[in-house]
Amino acid sequence: MNPLTEQDEGFRSPLISPADLAAHADDLPLPQPHTRAELASLLGLLTAPRQRIETAVIGHSRDDASRTAAQAFQDAWTARGGRVLTIVDWPETAASWLRPARRLTAQTPDTWVIAASVLGFAQLARRLRTSTDFDPSRAVAFASLSTSRLPALAGPGILSGLRGASADGGTWGVHGAWVTSYPPAEVSA
Numbered sequence: 737m738n739p740l741t742e743q744d745e746g747f748r749s750p751l752i753s754p755a756d757l758a759a760h761a762d763d764l765p766l767p768q769p770h771t772r773a774e775l776a777s778l779l780g781l782l783t784a785p786r787q788r789i790e791t792a793v794i795g796h797s798r799d800d801a802s803r804t805a806a807q808a809f810q811d812a813w814t815a816r817g818g819r820v821l822t823i824v825d826w827p828e829t830a831a832s833w834l835r836p837a838r839r840l841t842a843q844t845p846d847t848w849v850i851a852a853s854v855l856g857f858a859q860l861a862r863r864l865r866t867s868t869d870f871d872p873s874r875a876v877a878f879a880s881l882s883t884s885r886l887p888a889l890a891g892p893g894i895l896s897g898l899r900g901a902s903a904d905g906g907t908w909g910v911h912g913a914w915v916t917s918y919p920p921a922e923v924s925a
Contacts, residue, residue, distance in 0.1 A: 747808045751833075752859055752889055755907040764854045767801040767880035773920065774879050775808055775903030778815070781876050781907065782847055782900055789846040794823045795860075805851035812847075816827075821845050828856045833863035841868040848875040850900075857881060858889035865894045872910065873897030882908040884915045 747889035769834035795808035826836040898910040905920035
């Protein structure tokens with residue numbers, strides 16, 4: 737997928753406008769510690785039948801919950817025989833977001849795994865889509881990003897296709913400006 741350009745419908749500056757920040761940033765949920773069910777669900781998204789995912793790039797915010805979730809994913813993924821190509825972190829605020837965007841996409845993984853706060857990742861996502869070949873349909877994320885505020889801050893269509901795991905073991909997905917949640921799959925006895 738090619739990066740968005742100024743001619744694309746819905747293009748916005750890679751930086752979130754002060755008005756959008758004022759409208760959304762004050763009451764955004766902070767990342768919470770991940771759960772076992774959440775990690776299992778995230779791994780399930782990547783290991784479902786007909787998936788050929790072997791390599792991952794992990795991206796995370798610098799808060800403790802996101803770092804811990806990223807490390808837990810790395811440990812579980814490599815224990816299953818998967819490879820982690822690189823791990824990239826980023827601050828909550830940055831001047832351009834270009835450096836972490838390029839580091840996150842410098843290699844071509846089968847998937848990107850994101851453990852992050854809403855505000856930091858929304859800003860990074862805007863740069864990923866305008867300056868790299870990042871494809872949100874090849875990315876999965878932890879529960880901290882399962883809020884409709886994420887696509888609202890990132891902008892129209894920026895994260896369509898992103899999927900993730902919920903704390904209860906369910907899943908969620910971004911479709912346009914909406915985040916749809918799905919309950920955990922029932923396990924038959």
